[in-house]
Every structure is written in structure tokens, then in C-alpha cells.
Amino acid sequence: MVQPQLIGGGTPKALTGVQKCKQLARVIKSRWSPKWPTEFTTELPRKDIADDLVDCYLRTTESVYRVLHIPSFRRDYESLWISDGKKDTGFLALLKLVLAIGAVTYDDKFSMRMFARKWIYEVQTWLSEPEFKSRLDIQFMQTRILLLLARDLVKVGGDSTWVSTGEVIRTAVSLGLHRDPKRLPAKPKLICEMRRRLWNTVLEIDTQSSLHNGSMHSIYMEESDTEMPGNFNDEQLLHEGAIPSPETEFTQMSFILILRKSLELRRGIVRFLNSINSRGAYDETLQLDAQLRKMYKDLYKNMHGYTLGASPSTFSLNFVDLLLQRYILALHAPYFGPSLSEIRYSFSRKMVIEVGLKIWCTIYPTSAKRSSVTTGTDLASSSQDFWRWVTSGSGFFRYGFAQVIALIAIELRAQIREQECLGPAPLRSDLMNVLGQGLDWCVRCIERGETNVRGYMLQSVAKAQIEGLQQGLPKEEVARSMILSAEGCADHALALLQDLFAQTTQCDENTNIPEQFAAMNPTSAPGIEWDFEMPDEMFNFDMDDPTRLAVDETMVNSMFGRFFHDVSFLG
Incomplete structure (x- = not known):
């Protein structure tokens, strides 16, 4: 992207800054991760803190991945604090994962990250x-599913969710969850519905992890005869004669049933994208796109058409919207690069940008409505839980936002190339907003624990290049602007990581833990060794040269290499 002669002799300042960031990031991650194996203990945070963490989990993750029967869980949870006898290790393991997931949305800074990782390590041990x-x-199955979700959200173990999902599916089959309870010995309604719910959750996670990993799902739906879960509130399952609520009544299962209606189609999209036997024909892409968008419209009407029961939460609405849009984006993203030069793929180009903006607006709702840049600070009243979930958390959903920013940067550069005008090139203000907001989002992610700064630098340099080209600056001046942007970004990122390092150091010394955490009794006493380092894959575009920050058409295939095994058919 820059002329080598403009960098000057020696090692470029920006690259030196990046190396310092990487070295500091390794130290920070090593402090976060306890020694393996981590002994499982009965120690928990103070009850008022645990109550808040449980509530965070129940109103977010549990509302879209049904794993627990909430009344039964709350009963066992309250009994845990009353009883002085021996604690049920199985339930403690399940509870620690609930606390770890709840910590993601507990506060704006993900201040309990170290504790969340410790709880995950204990359960894994x-x-x-x-x-x-x-x-x-059933409890063991719930724990396995929660461990998958916790590792993905808290970023423990890299990108191994897809591998672990295969093991969980085989555990579910061993329990017979792939067979409908009606074909098994008679069981209470609660047990029957929980078996259906858990199998449905396993299929959903399998589908999402397969799309994210660029791999095939682990089991075909034809190999199971388990029926859809019923439209029950959890309290109804305590009564043996309960009947499902009508579809027009919103229950604790409504969003699960909405997503289930699209599951078979979404799994078909995963097969089309990732199977080595897929022909990858563009006509088939358009057919799948039409089916999915039609289904999206129908589901959207269902989500907003409830006449009975409670109202859907903003978190759940954003979750379903983002999930379905990710599959539309996945269909068209492989054709985005070719669309910049071949008119036959122009529809895919349009869809990538349109869907990308919709995805972005789930965390920056005003992005497409005003010219000013909205920051994360302005979103507290909009959807605090969802904002924290995709900014502090990691995994499938967070990576979608990184995709969108990169694709929009490529689109803006392409628009400048296609225009021929004497003055500054006019660009869409909503797309320019995304670039500015993308930098704000990257900063927020680093403040909350993201240690990979490459995405931040990539966006900063791309924004500088686009602004320079838009103004019609000479090539050398654009390159200088990009270099200055890279250097400033590296310095800023290093300062952010230094603050993060100071926080981990102070937490390690118990000098910067908020007062309400002081009563926690973790085994992270002075004797703990913090030497286990985890890989970080965020913004890893698998480029041949890690110092190349090229925002070009060639970047598209390398960006999406993690999603698709073979894109040779794209030309």
C-alpha cells in the first residue's frame, strides 16, 4: 500500500510498534491464563455478585441458546447457598460456566475476565x-454445551469450537438425544422437552461453528427424528398436562422456534459453501439467497407479530437479525472480489454492502441515519447487553463485524477508482461512517481485552488511504498519510495495551479489584503460575506477509479463506 522508499532506512516505526504490541499481548494473555490443569474448587464469588452474573447469563445467552430449565436451575442455585453439606460437583461445574458467560456482559470493561477464564479452566480440568x-x-450434557459457549465467548482455546462441537454431538447421540422422546421409554414432560431443547441447541451450535470454520457440519438432520421443542414457558413444564402456547404468544422458546424454522436452509447453505463436492454455481447462490431472504421476511413478521405474552428483548431481536444476516453475507462474500471487475456479480456486490450495513447497525443503530460518527459511549440506552456481548465477547458474532468493516473499506476504494472527476470524489456518507465507527469499535474491543492490534491498524491505514484518494492527493502524499496513520495507530494501540497490562498486574496483586470483588475467594493466590499462552486469531487474514496491510481485491479471498475450503470456482 505504501512506497518502500518513503519508509526510509532501518525498521519502519509502525512495524516496530506492532512488534512491541505483540510482545506485550503475549505477556497479557499469559497473565490471564492459569496453569494447566487447574484444580476444581468449590469457591464462588460473593452471592450478590453471583446473582448479578447469573442474571446477565439468563437475560442474554440463555434467551437465545436454551440449555437450562430456569426454575430448576434457580432452585438448585438457591439451595447451594443454604446448604452446609457437601456441594454437588456437577452443579458447581455448570454454575461456574454460567458465571463465566455472565461475566461477558457484567460491566463495560469485562473486569472479571481473569475469573471467567479460571472458572472455564477448572471445569475443563x-x-x-x-x-x-x-x-x-442431562446435566453433563448441559455442562458440555455451556463449556462450548463459554470458551467461544471468553476466547479460551482459540478457534477449536468446531472440533469440540463434534465431540459434544457424539455425547448427545450417546444420550439418545437424536431420538424423539416419544420413541423412548416414557419420561416426564420436563425431561422430554429438555431433551428436545438440548438437541436443538447442539444442532444450532454445529451449524454456526461450521460456517465460521469453513467446514462441514458434524451430523445430518436426516439422522435424527427428534421433533422441534414445544412453545412452552419453563414454568409450564412443571405441570405434566401442560399444552404448548399458540405461535402468537411470546414465550421463552419463541426465538428458538423462529430460528429452528430456518435451520434446515442454513445448514444447506453451509453444505453449499463448504462441501468439497459443491459445484458452487452462481445460479444456486442466487436461489439460496432468494429462499433465505424470503424466510427472513417471514421470520421478521413473526418476531414483531406477538399478540400475547411478554415483549421480545432488544438483545434477542438483534441476535436473530445478526445471525440470519451472517448467512446472507456468507453466500455473497466469495463473489465480492470478482464483482469489482465483472458486472455479472454486481448483485452480490450490492448485497454484501446492504447486508453489511444492516449487520453494523445492530451495534451502531444510527450509522445509516446521520452523518456524524456515533461512538460506543452513546449506545448505553440502546442495547447495552448486546453491545457488551459483541465487544467484550469473542467468536462467531464478533468476527462478523470485522468482516463488514474490511468489505466496506474495499468497496469505498473501488468506488473512488470507478469515478472520474476533477474535484474530491463523492462517497456514501453511511459507508464512511462505518470506517470511523469501526476505529472506535476496535478501540473499545482492545480496552475490553482484545490483544490483536492488526485489525485496528488495517482499518486506520485503509481509512487514511481512502480519504487521501477521495481528496485527489498525489500518490506520494497518500502513502505518507498512510504511514503516519499506521505509526499513530501503533502508538495508540501500545498505550491501550499498556493500560490493559497495568490492570492485569494490579488485579494480580489484588490492588485494583473493585470493592465488591474483594470478597472473592479464587485460587489465584500468589502461588499461581500464569504461564499458559493462548493463540489469538482475530483479524488473521492468513496473508503471506504479515506486514502487508493491502486493502485490495486480492484480500477478499484471503479474508474469507477461513470460511471456505475451496474458492477456485470464483475465477
């Missing part, structure tokens, strides 16, 4: 014990 058969029950 406990599950690694050779006691598989004796634990094989």
Missing part, C-alpha cells in the same frame, strides 16, 4: 477426568 460413563446424563 474436571471434565477431563476419566469418569465419562458415570456422568452421562
Whole structure:
């Protein structure tokens, strides 16, 4: 992107800054991760803190991934604090994962990240014990699913969610969850519905992780005869004679059933994109797109058409919207690069930008409505839980926003190239907003624990290039502007990581833990060794030269290399 001669002799300042950031990031991650294996303990945070963490989990993740029967969970949870006897290790393991997931949306800074990682490590150690058969029950299945979700959200273990999902599916099959309860010995309604719910959740996670990993799903729906869960509120399942509520009544299962209607089509899209036997024909892409968008409209009407029961939460609405848009984006993204030079793919180009803006507006709702740049600080009253979930959390949903920013940067540069005018090139203000907001979002992510600064630098340099080209500056001046932007970004990122390092150091010394955390009793006493380092894959575009920050058409295929095994058919 820049002329080498403009950089000057020696090592470029920006690259030196990036190397310092990487070195500091390794230290920060090593402090976050306890020694393996981590002994499983009965220690929990103070009850008022635990209550808040449980509430965070129940109103966010549990509302869109049904894993628990909430009344039963709350009963066991309250009993845990009353009883002085021996604690149920199985329930403690499940609870610690609930607390870890709840910590993601507990506050704006993800201040309990170290505790969340410790709880995940403890449960992972406990599950690694050779006691598989004796634990094989519904609670064990719930714990395995929660561990998947916790590792993905808290970013423990890199991008291994897809691999672990295969193991969870086989555990579910061992429990017979792939067979409908009507074909098994008679069980209470609560058990029957929980089996259906857990199988549905496993299929959903399998589909999402397969799309994210660029791999095939682990089981075909034809290999299961388990029916859809019923439209029940959890309290109804305590009564054996309960009947499902009508579709027009909003229940704790409404969003799950909405997503289930699109599940078979979404799994078909995953097969089309990732199977080595897929022909990848563009006509088939358009057919799948039409089917998915039609289904999206129908589901949208359902989401806003409830006449009975409670109202859907903003978190759940944003979740469903973002999830479905990700599949539309996945269909068209492989054709985005070719669309910049081949008119036959122009529809895919239009869809990538249109869907990208919709995805972006789930966290920056005003992006397409005003010319000024909205920051994350302005979103507290809009959807605080969802904002925290995709900014502090990691995994499938957060990566979608990084995709959108990069694709829009490529689109803006392409628009400048296509225009021939003497003055500054006019560009869409809503797309320019995304570039500015994208930098704000990257800063927020780093403040909350993201240690990879490459995405931040990529966006900063791309924005500088686009603004220079828009103003019609000479090539050398554009390159200088990009270099200055890279240097400033590296310095800013290093300062952010230094603040993050100071926070982890102070937490390690128990000098900067908020007062309400002081009563926590973790095993992270002075004797703990913080030497286990986890990889970070955010913004890893698998480029041949990690110092290349090229925002070009060639970047599209490398960006989406993690999603698709073979894109040779794209030409």
C-alpha cells in the first residue's frame, strides 16, 4: 500500500510498534491464563455478585441458546447457598460456566475476565477426568454445551469450537438425544422437552461453528427424528398436562422456534459453501439467497407479530437479525472480489454492502441515519447487553463485524477508482461512517481485552488511504498519510495495551479489584503460575506477509479463506 522508499532506512516505526504490541499481548494473555490443569474448587464469588452474573447469563445467552430449565436451575442455585453439606460437583461445574458467560456482559470493561477464564479452566480440568460413563446424563450434557459457549465467548482455546462441537454431538447421540422422546421409554414432560431443547441447541451450535470454520457440519438432520421443542414457558413444564402456547404468544422458546424454522436452509447453505463436492454455481447462490431472504421476511413478521405474552428483548431481536444476516453475507462474500471487475456479480456486490450495513447497525443503530460518527459511549440506552456481548465477547458474532468493516473499506476504494472527476470524489456518507465507527469499535474491543492490534491498524491505514484518494492527493502524499496513520495507530494501540497490562498486574496483586470483588475467594493466590499462552486469531487474514496491510481485491479471498475450503470456482 505504501512506497518502500518513503519508509526510509532501518525498521519502519509502525512495524516496530506492532512488534512491541505483540510482545506485550503475549505477556497479557499469559497473565490471564492459569496453569494447566487447574484444580476444581468449590469457591464462588460473593452471592450478590453471583446473582448479578447469573442474571446477565439468563437475560442474554440463555434467551437465545436454551440449555437450562430456569426454575430448576434457580432452585438448585438457591439451595447451594443454604446448604452446609457437601456441594454437588456437577452443579458447581455448570454454575461456574454460567458465571463465566455472565461475566461477558457484567460491566463495560469485562473486569472479571481473569475469573471467567479460571472458572472455564477448572471445569475443563474436571471434565477431563476419566469418569465419562458415570456422568452421562442431562446435566453433563448441559455442562458440555455451556463449556462450548463459554470458551467461544471468553476466547479460551482459540478457534477449536468446531472440533469440540463434534465431540459434544457424539455425547448427545450417546444420550439418545437424536431420538424423539416419544420413541423412548416414557419420561416426564420436563425431561422430554429438555431433551428436545438440548438437541436443538447442539444442532444450532454445529451449524454456526461450521460456517465460521469453513467446514462441514458434524451430523445430518436426516439422522435424527427428534421433533422441534414445544412453545412452552419453563414454568409450564412443571405441570405434566401442560399444552404448548399458540405461535402468537411470546414465550421463552419463541426465538428458538423462529430460528429452528430456518435451520434446515442454513445448514444447506453451509453444505453449499463448504462441501468439497459443491459445484458452487452462481445460479444456486442466487436461489439460496432468494429462499433465505424470503424466510427472513417471514421470520421478521413473526418476531414483531406477538399478540400475547411478554415483549421480545432488544438483545434477542438483534441476535436473530445478526445471525440470519451472517448467512446472507456468507453466500455473497466469495463473489465480492470478482464483482469489482465483472458486472455479472454486481448483485452480490450490492448485497454484501446492504447486508453489511444492516449487520453494523445492530451495534451502531444510527450509522445509516446521520452523518456524524456515533461512538460506543452513546449506545448505553440502546442495547447495552448486546453491545457488551459483541465487544467484550469473542467468536462467531464478533468476527462478523470485522468482516463488514474490511468489505466496506474495499468497496469505498473501488468506488473512488470507478469515478472520474476533477474535484474530491463523492462517497456514501453511511459507508464512511462505518470506517470511523469501526476505529472506535476496535478501540473499545482492545480496552475490553482484545490483544490483536492488526485489525485496528488495517482499518486506520485503509481509512487514511481512502480519504487521501477521495481528496485527489498525489500518490506520494497518500502513502505518507498512510504511514503516519499506521505509526499513530501503533502508538495508540501500545498505550491501550499498556493500560490493559497495568490492570492485569494490579488485579494480580489484588490492588485494583473493585470493592465488591474483594470478597472473592479464587485460587489465584500468589502461588499461581500464569504461564499458559493462548493463540489469538482475530483479524488473521492468513496473508503471506504479515506486514502487508493491502486493502485490495486480492484480500477478499484471503479474508474469507477461513470460511471456505475451496474458492477456485470464483475465477
